[in-house]
Amino acid sequence: MLDPRSIVFILAALSLLMAIVLSAMPSAVRDRQQGARHWSASMLCVALAAVLYGLRGMVPESLSMVVANASAMGATALIYYGGRAFFEQRRHGRQLIIALLLANLGLIYCFYVQDLYAIRVVIFSSVSGVLLFLFGLDVLRHRPRDTGRAQFPYLFTAITVIFDALVSLARIINAVLNPSGGSDFLAPTPLNALYFSTHGLLAICISVGFILMLNERLHAMLEHQLSHDPLTNAYSRPMIFELAQRELSTLRQPLSLLLLDIDHFKQVNDNLGHQGGDEVLKHFVRTLTAKLRSNEPLGRYGGEEFIILLRDVDAESARITAERLRQCVAEAPYRHSQSDYPITTSIGHATAYAQESLEQLLQRADTALYRAKREGRNRVEQA
The missing domain is CATH 1.20.1070 (Rhopdopsin 7-helix transmembrane proteins)
Structure with missing residues (x-):
């Protein structure tokens, strides 16, 4: 011992x-x-x-x-x-x-x-x-x-x-x-x-x-x-795609996808500068995250476009959710230099069909988003 x-x-x-x-x-x-x-x-x-x-x-x-x-x-x-x-x-x-x-x-x-x-x-x-x-x-x-x-x-x-x-x-x-x-x-x-x-x-x-x-x-x-995206802390594009692909590969319940675009974002950068534009992006994500459930991932698609996955949500429920999120964004302006800068978003949504690929689902949501922007922005359209 x-x-x-x-x-x-x-x-x-x-x-x-x-x-x-x-x-x-x-x-x-x-x-x-x-x-x-x-x-x-x-x-x-x-x-x-x-x-x-x-x-x-x-x-x-x-x-x-x-x-x-x-x-x-x-x-x-x-x-x-x-x-x-x-x-x-x-x-x-x-x-x-x-x-x-x-x-x-x-x-x-x-x-x-x-x-x-x-x-x-x-x-x-x-x-x-x-x-x-x-x-x-x-x-x-x-x-x-x-x-x-x-x-x-x-x-x-x-x-x-x-x-x-x-x-x-x-x-x-x-x-x-x-x-x-x-x-x-x-x-x-x-x-x-x-x-x-x-x-x-x-x-x-x-x-x-x-x-x-x-x-x-x-x-x-x-x-x-x-x-995660380093600027906004939303999921990165590859990660949100991976999550969506995983859901589609084992699709048993409805899966809806929202594609969101900040309206007139070029004007935001022109008026607030690129740093101000970055702050608007972060504010936009914070506003959405506060209204989303833990099983509703939010990812940055690119630039000022974002994706939200809604698990076990059919087309009508997706429309209601998209409308609620659109209204929340409109009612939460970005605070800049002691004044409020209004922010709005256009949303296109699509609900996956059986055997549908992610590319096809994104294409339908993108078509709906384009229609929302063409019809005057700050609105929701369904694919």
């Missing part, structure tokens, strides 16, 4: 390795992934604390105890703070600093003024356990719930940190029940070996959880960039 000192040095090496892995991410990625820098710093703090703990008896106690404890508690604070940053929540930085200062002052008092080992264990384990538990709750509460997003990285991290918090609780209970226990936590006893082995393994699992969550977030961001 490895003695606790050897386990501590192994923990230091593994924590340093994890810190290097986290810091090896490109700076542009770390800047966009809030929390990565804090988690990398937390692993450095764990490595520093482990080295100083392992050198107890070889270096001054001000280093092996005071600095080591401060570094270890700082690591849990960085884990919690990084989690708040990662999920874009309030950071509580001032409260964290005050809590760490008070805890370290308490540890110093219980070491230099009175030798109260059990109280030191309670203070240290309480601060670390609470911060890890709160981080685990944040991960569970704020993990992505979107369809298709991986849940394992978040559940793995949350379960690991909460289990680590329970280990801290067990250590508190042991200190309370056995306050006169030996203060040499590096003594080669089964209890010490079990504690450091469990805590060391969990520390590595937590850092693995960081990497898994960061990779999942990066994958989701990349997938979103590939499937």
Whole structure:
């Protein structure tokens, strides 16, 4: 059985390795992934604390105890703070600093003024356990719930940190029940070996959880960039075509397609400039998205033209929906320089026939859209 000192040095090496892995991410990625820098710093703090703990008896106690404890508690604070940053929540930085200062002052008092080992264990384990538990709750509460997003990285991290918090609780209970226990936590006893082995393994699992969550977030961001129009955040043309093709290939319920065009968009660019035109496009998409259900994807067809897929919607229901959307756009002018700039849209819609191709469906919707524009715009026509 490895003695606790050897386990501590192994923990230091593994924590340093994890810190290097986290810091090896490109700076542009770390800047966009809030929390990565804090988690990398937390692993450095764990490595520093482990080295100083392992050198107890070889270096001054001000280093092996005071600095080591401060570094270890700082690591849990960085884990919690990084989690708040990662999920874009309030950071509580001032409260964290005050809590760490008070805890370290308490540890110093219980070491230099009175030798109260059990109280030191309670203070240290309480601060670390609470911060890890709160981080685990944040991960569970704020993990992505979107369809298709991986849940394992978040559940793995949350379960690991909460289990680590329970280990801290067990250590508190042991200190309370056995306050006169030996203060040499590096003594080669089964209890010490079990504690450091469990805590060391969990520390590595937590850092693995960081990497898994960061990779999942990066994958989701990349997938979103590939499937969405960068300007309007509507689905990109290839993606909306793919969704439509998928629906047509397994057509069992009615499928209707709306083709929308912003009326007189050239005048919008002439009056507001191209940047203003871009803002109108974004405003147009936001207005439509607010009125669409989650199963009614909106995609950018090109320029100022957009496509909406209506699943399980027949021709008459599609006409009603198109008319409702047309009215919503007309009643939501774009706010520009303290004045309202009116926006209207023409809509052509078509409901798919059995065995109809996407090209044929688009052609019919485009014909209906052309008729709506020819008949005066700001109207709905059916193919």
